[in-house]
Amino acid sequence: MTKFEALGLDKPLLDAITDLGFESPSEVQEKAIPILLENDTDLVALAQTGTGKTAAFGFPLIQKIDSKSRTTQGLILSPTRELCLQITNEIKLYSKYVKGLNVVAIYGGASISEQANQIKRGAQIIVATPGRMKDMINRGMVNISKIDYCVLDEADEMLNMGFMEDIKDILSNTPDEKFTWLFSATMPREVSTIAKKFMHNPQEITVGAKNSGATTVQHEYYVIGGRDRYPALKRLADTNPGIFSVVFCRTKRDTQRVAEKLIEDGYNAGALHGDLSQNQRDLVMNAFRKKQIQMLVATDVAARGIDVDDITHVINYQLPDEIETYTHRSGRTGRAGKSGVSMVIVTRSELRKIKAIENKLQTEFLSKKIPTGMEICEIQLYHLANKIKNTEINEQVDNYLPAINDVLQGIDREELIKKIISVEFSRFYDYYNKTKDLNISDRGERSEGRDRSKVEIPTSGSVRYFINVGERDDYDWMTLKDFIKETVGLGREDVFKVDVKESFSFFNTDAEHSEKVLSTFTEFKVDGRFVNVEVSNNPGGGGRGRGGRDRGGDRGRSSSRSRNKGGDRGRDRSRNNDNRGSRDSGGGYGSKKSKRRY
Ligand code: ADP
Ligand code: MG
Numbered sequence: 001m002t003k004f005e006a007l008g009l010d011k012p013l014l015d016a017i018t019d020l021g022f023e024s025p026s027e028v029q030e031k032a033i034p035i036l037l038e039n040d041t042d043l044v045a046l047a048q049t050g051t052g053k054t055a056a057f058g059f060p061l062i063q064k065i066d067s068k069s070r071t072t073q074g075l076i077l078s079p080t081r082e083l084c085l086q087i088t089n090e091i092k093l094y095s096k097y098v099k100g101l102n103v104v105a106i107y108g109g110a111s112i113s114e115q116a117n118q119i120k121r122g123a124q125i126i127v128a129t130p131g132r133m134k135d136m137i138n139r140g141m142v143n144i145s146k147i148d149y150c151v152l153d154e155a156d157e158m159l160n161m162g163f164m165e166d167i168k169d170i171l172s173n174t175p176d177e178k179f180t181w182l183f184s185a186t187m188p189r190e191v192s193t194i195a196k197k198f199m200h201n202p203q204e205i206t207v208g209a210k211n212s213g214a215t216t217v218q219h220e221y222y223v224i225g226g227r228d229r230y231p232a233l234k235r236l237a238d239t240n241p242g243i244f245s246v247v248f249c250r251t252k253r254d255t256q257r258v259a260e261k262l263i264e265d266g267y268n269a270g271a272l273h274g275d276l277s278q279n280q281r282d283l284v285m286n287a288f289r290k291k292q293i294q295m296l297v298a299t300d301v302a303a304r305g306i307d308v309d310d311i312t313h314v315i316n317y318q319l320p321d322e323i324e325t326y327t328h329r330s331g332r333t334g335r336a337g338k339s340g341v342s343m344v345i346v347t348r349s350e351l352r353k354i355k356a357i358e359n360k361l362q363t364e365f366l367s368k369k370i371p372t373g374m375e376i377c378e379i380q381l382y383h384l385a386n387k388i389k390n391t392e393i394n395e396q397v398d399n400y401l402p403a404i405n406d407v408l409q410g411i412d413r414e415e416l417i418k419k420i421i422s423v424e425f426s427r428f429y430d431y432y433n434k435t436k437d438l439n440i441s442d443r444g445e446r447s448e449g450r451d452r453s454k455v456e457i458p459t460s461g462s463v464r465y466f467i468n469v470g471e472r473d474d475y476d477w478m479t480l481k482d483f484i485k486e487t488v489g490l491g492r493e494d495v496f497k498v499d500v501k502e503s504f505s506f507f508n509t510d511a512e513h514s515e516k517v518l519s520t521f522t523e524f525k526v527d528g529r530f531v532n533v534e535v536s537n538n539p540g541g542g543g544r545g546r547g548g549r550d551r552g553g554d555r556g557r558s559s560s561r562s563r564n565k566g567g568d569r570g571r572d573r574s575r576n577n578d579n580r581g582s583r584d585s586g587g588g589y590g591s592k593k594s595k596r597r598y
Helices: 011-020 027-038 053-064 081-094 112-120 130-138 155-160 164-172 189-198 226-239 252-264 278-289 323-330 348-361 373-390 397-408 413-432 477-488 511-520 547-557 560-585
Strands: 043-046 074-077 103-106 125-128 149-152 179-184 203-206 217-223 245-248 269-272 295-298 313-316 340-346 366-368 462-467 496-500 505-510 524-526 529-531 533-535
Touching: 011 053, 011 081, 027 043, 027 053, 027 203, 053 074, 053 081, 053 149, 053 179, 074 130, 074 164, 081 103, 081 125, 103 112, 103 130, 112 130, 125 130, 130 164, 155 164, 155 179, 155 189, 164 189, 164 373, 179 189, 217 348, 226 252, 226 313, 226 340, 226 373, 252 269, 252 295, 269 278, 313 323, 323 340, 323 348, 340 348, 373 413, 373 529, 462 496, 462 511, 477 496, 477 505, 477 511, 505 511, 511 533
Parallel strands: 043 179, 043 203, 074 125, 074 149, 103 125, 149 179, 217 340, 217 366, 245 295, 245 313, 269 295, 313 340
Antiparallel strands: 462 505, 462 533, 496 505, 524 529
16 A cells, blocks of 8 residues: 555555655645545645645545536635746646546636636636636626635635735625635734634644744745845845844844945835934834834844734844744744744854754744845736735715826726836836846856946857746747747747746857847737746857757756856855855854854
């Protein structure tokens, strides 16, 4: 008996699992599957990304559904179109031996009538983004009044993106007797609100890091070049529109400087450090308590004893000297049973400190990537659209409506929406449009760069490009190659070395095509989203290879040539940064000479 069989899964699923090459269940699968198969119960499962949550709910869902009935029995809500498609594909793979089972994906930016048709043909499982789902309910295109199971996947992300109201609406169209399975990486207050309001005595499982201290704090680190600390901080803030945070710096000077820069850049920020008068400090703290300040930049001493609940994020702009201090910092969040995130911005040379804290705290840190500019734009766009939707109308507006109508006369709805969104969105888009990837891998490579200013377009040989779509957009090297070929109007062999990563990709063409490629992808949109192509400053191994296939090696950790290049650059940068860092830290963390506690 295999481990999967022991969980209670039936033959069709076991056969599919064999095909998929899964050897043993992941922890969340091991915990969730038996509970969901044996009981009819609500469930709250907390587990990080990449722990196999899709199968944890997918397997039991598939097994419990009656594939002979055409009624829609299961609804899976997920935050983005990419995830929605990803889950749909996974469910299809899992259920390949289950006859008659249909899964349909519902998401914005694609034909709604086509999706409605697919549902009409019978969909026992629907995987949907909240916005489109609600739209289709309103138009009577779906019927979820008989579902038995509702899965809220990545619940924290959905709420972060502002889908609370949509989710409530959608759930109000489902029967009370259904079972709700909520999956989330973290448990912020909004998620527990949903759990309390819409679930009945849910069983709870938690997977992964068991911290000694506050179990509700998730620790994350982001590896960047030393000079990119501030831009990285901005991106972390922009990725979390509702952030309410304390940002810790090591010195009063840095604290003041970072706060000033944030204010200059339009954030609700304030500084808290010992050079301020008591009166000034009181003012800042009051503003912070009232949430007029979203990012409180503070020194450790000044922040001691901040007793504000609801802090969503602690950001370690720089790591403190002592591990104890780190514990105090991260303890500012995750209070009163709420969950929080402690983020650390580090250079590669500081990774040892992370290891040291992990050991001391018996906690695992998650290595995370600073989102790319385009990812932030997408998050902000959703956030903004939902903010507009959820805004309560101010009745006073009525008085001015005739005059406003005069001004806006002749603009149709579509255009008006675009304009309204652009008012805010352009700020992010203009800023992030051409920014580079800030991440440096744990092993010292900077992700293949795309700082256009440094790039010269070769006039002969082959040109390597960066494109901001990847696996998350459901591309593999073949489909991406076809997409580029068809969009630009190139021949079979003209696009090569296609290398698809999670959220972006690379490809080559001969230099003669570069103008055509770049002009095609200027202001180019798919489903309302900008698809951006730029010349990469990584040559990607030069000449024509065997096409996309050889990326298998690349992908593991890039071919020797590109690694050396990226690696050197990464090392240079962190060396610069080290000069300052290591003088401070007295000969390195973990070494015998070190007086510090890492
Ligand atoms: P999550 O939703 O937790 O982020 P996913 O469900 O997307 O994670 O799974 C991440 C990857 O792991 C997927 O590619 C999936 O096919 C794979 N995977 C899931 N379960 C197993 C398993 N038991 N053994 C091997 N791979 C697995
Ligand atoms: Mg998932």
